[in-house]
Amino acid sequence: MKGKLLLVDDEHLIRRGLSKMIEASHAGWTVIGEAENGVQALSLIEELEPDLVITDIRMPEMDGVELCQRISELGRSVDVMVLTAHKDFEFAQAALRYGAIDFLLKPISAQELAPPLEKAYRLYAERQEQAExxxxxxxxxxxxxxxxWLLGLPMDEDTVARLQTTCANRKLLVFTVDSYAPPTKGYRREDARLLQFALLNMMKEWLAISDIAGSIANVKHDVFAVLTDKSDSLTSFELGLVASTQSLLGLTLRPEAYESMRSLYGHFASYEGSSKAELQIPDHAARSKSIQSEVMSFIVQGKTEQLREYLEVHLRQVIEMNVNDAKIEGLSTALAIAAASKRALEGEDAEEKGLGEWIEALQPIRLSSEVAEWLSKQIQAFMWQLNSWLAGKNVNLLDKAIAYMERNYEGACSIHDVAQHVYLSVSYFSNLFKKETGESYTNYLTKFRLEKAKILLSNTNMKISEIAESVGYEDPNYFTTVFRTWVHCSPSEFRKMG
Incomplete structure (x- = not known):
């Protein structure tokens, strides 16, 4: 779940620099547009609907303070951060009065930009979760x-009127499960809740696949109503759902279509397919969605250890539940991390992994601890995929950093210089470099410089002082000391040996 960010500054180079730092910050933001002034920004806000705006204070046509005021008047959920120089501090304070959440002093480095971006992302994520x-x-x-309505239960007139208005010109699809104990499967009566939960998730998945807006109601334990907008995709939705339910779960669905709900009051009150001992399940959509949202938040912020700890909490909760609740909680979590994998890591979705295989694995389990063991394997596979994905991103950053070092080793080429080039904090870059190469940046740079010095010593008549300067050492004596420490002889002795 990435937030959308709009940059507003009248200087192109500043916008370009900020954009690169933001995209490399792992703070959860993606830059969706740029504007040169407040007038352009307001137009882009209407068009692009950003979640965060970073704006300069002093700009032509409309400055940052007026832009903050105009954004506050829009009544939208858009946060604003203000770029300012020290001399414009009073203007920045005015922007804060119009709702700006922070101000950033120019010039700003990648390290200084990261904390306010993370703070803004937390506000955005909390707002998204509340909205969801x-x-x-x-x-x-x-x-x-x-x-x-379909069961003929008492309803007040206002609710009936709102329902009929909402359902006007919409189509009702009703799916009935022939049996939760088909002869081809070894399902037991207590497995019905797990199968219901899986079936509800498949319906939601197929609505999304078919790009259809719809609401799903579990009318009875074996009857599901799907109220949808009329669409050319309804046939493919119906056929796809029936086929996948049969292939993945072994369940047979009987579909029926109705053009309107108006005449169906109480239609399923005494429906033959229902039983007296019905098994209604709680709606776990909110639970699974909440888990997915938390997982996405950890991923976009690069907090893998916190994510691992968060998922381990779910494992402990599963162990403490009764086995049937544990199965639904385990499947909720597995579906959530599969959805997060698809969104963030371009992984496979739950159906591609085999929802039927998950049900078959969970169905015979008798102990909550065994459900936890099953879920632990799903989490381990997900964390392996996440770490592999992050490693690929890190390798690209590392290649870029090493290439920069190899181009600039003759100068200072400090770790701060290289970290800034790849828009990472010094501490993060230092840890990443050591993790990926097995040695510190300083040692890596020293060895690289000395290898260059060896080539020059063996193939040229350059003076030692000239070689020292050409590989990044201003002091020839210090160069000689470093050379002797690493190569175990002086530069002059190495030249004679060559």
Missing amino acids: RSQLERNRLFEHHIQS
Whole structure:
């Protein structure tokens, strides 16, 4: 889950530098646009709907303070950070009064930019999670109303009117499960809740695949109602869901279509397919979505250890549940990390991994500890994939850093210089470099310089002082000391040996 960021500054070089630092910061932001002044920025805000705006204070046509004021008047969930020089501090304070969440002093380095970006991302993620929770609550209420209508339960007039208005010109698809104990599977009665949960997730997946807006109500334990906008994709949704349910879960779905809900009040009150001992399950969509959101937040911020700890908490919770609840919690978590893998790592989704295989693996389990063992394997596979993905990104950064060092070793070429070139903090770059190469940056640079010096000593008549300067040592005596420490002889002795 990456946040969208808009850059506003009248200097192209500043925008370009900020853009590179932001994209390399791992703070969870992606730059979606740039503007030269407030007027352009307002137009792009309408078009691109950014979550964060970073704006300069002094700009032509409309400055940063007025831009902050205009953004506050839009009434949108857009955070603003202000770029300012010391002399513009009073203007920055004015921007804060209009709701800016932070100000950044120019010039700003990658290390200085990272903390406010992370702070802004936390605010954005919290807002997104709250919005998702609110939407899920609205969906649950709407689906409850659909269920009540189809079962003929008492409803007040206002609710009925709102429901009929919402459902006007929409189509109702009803799917009935023939049996949760098909002869081809060894399912038991207590497996029905797990199968219901899997079936609900498959319905949501197929709605997304078919690009159809729809609401799903679990009317009875074996009856599912899908209220959708009329679409050319409904047939492919219906056929795809029925086929995949059969192939993955071994369950047979019987579909029925209705053009309107208006005449269906109480239609399923005494439906023959239902039983007296119905097994209704709680809606785990919110739970799975919450887990996915947390996992995504850790990934985009590069917090792999915190992510591992977070998932281990779920393992401990699973062990403490009864076995049937543990299975649903385990499957919720597995689906969440599969979805996060697909979004962030371009991995496979749950169906490609084999939802049917997951159900078959969980179905015969009798102990919560065994569910935890199964979930632990899913988490380990996910963490391996994540670490491999991060390693690939790190290798690219490392290659870029080493190439810079090889071009600039004749000068100072400090670790600060190289870290800044790849837009990482010195501490992060230092740890990354040692992890990937097995040695510190200083040692790596020293060995590289000395290898260059050896070539010059063996193939040229340059003076020792000239060679020292050409490989980055201003003091020839210090160069000789370093050479003797690493090569175990002086530069002059090495030349004679060659």
